[in-house]
Amino acid sequence: GAGVSQSPRYKVAKRGQDVALRCDPISGHVSLFWYQQALGQGPEFLTYFQNEAQLDKSGLPSDRFFAERPEGSVSTLKIQRTQQEDSAVYLCASTTGGREAFFGQGTRLTVV
């Protein structure tokens, strides 16, 4: 596609519900990042994939957060048993490795 696509754009979840956020990177981009952006803050790194391999998951805040990219293209960020502190915008970015990351518009998650 022309850019990084994320879905849904908005998600409201009841506390305790599981959610899945999808990222379609730019075709051919090897690297994929997930970031969490709380209101009024800068993006915080969550995890990184190179093709299907998850090489860095040091930013995942708890074991309730899980990410996968099984075929090296589309990625899914899953949050189990959501809590209010999980409310944020989740950004996905992809890159060819040339250090310019292309970002999607994000998914705004609100946990009520």
Add this chain to the structure above:
Amino acid sequence: AQSVTQLDSQVPVFEEAPVELRCNYSSSVSVYLFWYVQYPNQGLQLLLKYLSGSTLVKGINGFEAEFNKSQTSFHLRKPSVHISDTAEYFCAVSGLKTSYDKVIFGPGTSLSVIP
């Protein structure tokens, strides 16, 4: 590990006036530096990047930034701002690993252009 400081959380400026958004970084290794802009309800768009070479980097929309290694700074400037420049600006840093290094973002500066 790297970190980024943006001392000004909010910068109001009149239209057609110059602006400087400050960024300082901390790193034990050489780095790449970036400025991203985020418009309301949008993702992040790259304004400019410093990888190597000339320390003065020109980007889109008339912005430029200067890398100062001794002061560990990468301030963003524009000589004359427009209303459309109102947005959130993020400075970011990435370490010079051979394969990849995650991009670390600062807390952001909210630029408000006043008509």
